[in-house]
Amino acid sequence: MNIRPAQQADLPAIARIYNQGIEDRLATFETQPRLPSDIGPWLARIDRYPLLVSVDADQKVQAWANVSAYRERDCYAGVGEFSIYVERSARGQGVGAPLLHALLQSAADRGYWKLLSRIFTFNQPSRRLCSACGFREVGEYQRHARLDGRWLDVVIVERLIPQNQPVQSEV
Numbered sequence: 001m002n003i004r005p006a007q008q009a010d011l012p013a014i015a016r017i018y019n020q021g022i023e024d025r026l027a028t029f030e031t032q033p034r035l036p037s038d039i040g041p042w043l044a045r046i047d048r049y050p051l052l053v054s055v056d057a058d059q060k061v062q063a064w065a066n067v068s069a070y071r072e073r074d075c076y077a078g079v080g081e082f083s084i085y086v087e088r089s090a091r092g093q094g095v096g097a098p099l100l101h102a103l104l105q106s107a108a109d110r111g112y113w114k115l116l117s118r119i120f121t122f123n124q125p126s127r128r129l130c131s132a133c134g135f136r137e138v139g140e141y142q143r144h145a146r147l148d149g150r151w152l153d154v155v156i157v158e159r160l161i162p163q164n165q166p167v168q169s170e171v
């Protein structure tokens, strides 16, 4: 397994893996599949918002993770929201944890002081992953939004990022 910044050639794989996550209804309120061209703009902003991929020994993309803006206000410039998606057939095999750790390090290198996310309460793999990577569960938003007409609750997770030192690996 190798983790590196995403490149143009990775866009179809990133879109495909994202669409699996959308289809599975486990990870996001999004319901519209993405095209590679929808992901392209993320690459243009990679200096500010890291986008990493994990590739296997054959250089096939197995997973991606990124940071996006939490809020546009300047005071929140160091707070990032993260997403992580692992190819269906590669889940539960230890791909996600090193990728999320690498994303934390990328965020630290860019001066972020916190990453956070919201996870469906029933998404145990994601909650376990976050716990394994040093995130704490802050609390729950109830009836946060509807997915396919069903109200869902989400758990807020955060991890503070130490400044000027390597991110401690919990994995």
Ligand SMILES: CC(C)(COP(=O)(O)OP(=O)(O)OC[C@H]1O[C@@H](n2cnc3c(N)ncnc32)[C@H](O)[C@@H]1OP(=O)(O)O)[C@@H](O)C(=O)NCCC(=O)NCCS
Pocket (backbone or CB within 6 Å): 021, 026, 027, 028, 083, 084, 085, 086, 087, 090, 091, 092, 093, 094, 095, 096, 097, 098, 117, 118, 119, 120, 123, 124, 125, 126, 128, 129, 132
């Ligand atoms: C959530 C996800 C990113 C985790 O990545 P992964 O590669 O499957 O996770 P890993 O194999 O690195 O395991 C990380 C932790 O999760 C646990 N885990 C993984 N799959 C699990 C499962 N199906 N059930 C329970 N725990 C699970 C592992 O045991 C490990 O915890 P531990 O260190 O305490 O043992 C991946 O399953 C995925 O892409 N799911 C669909 C999209 C998604 O939910 N993304 C997150 C959106 S918030």
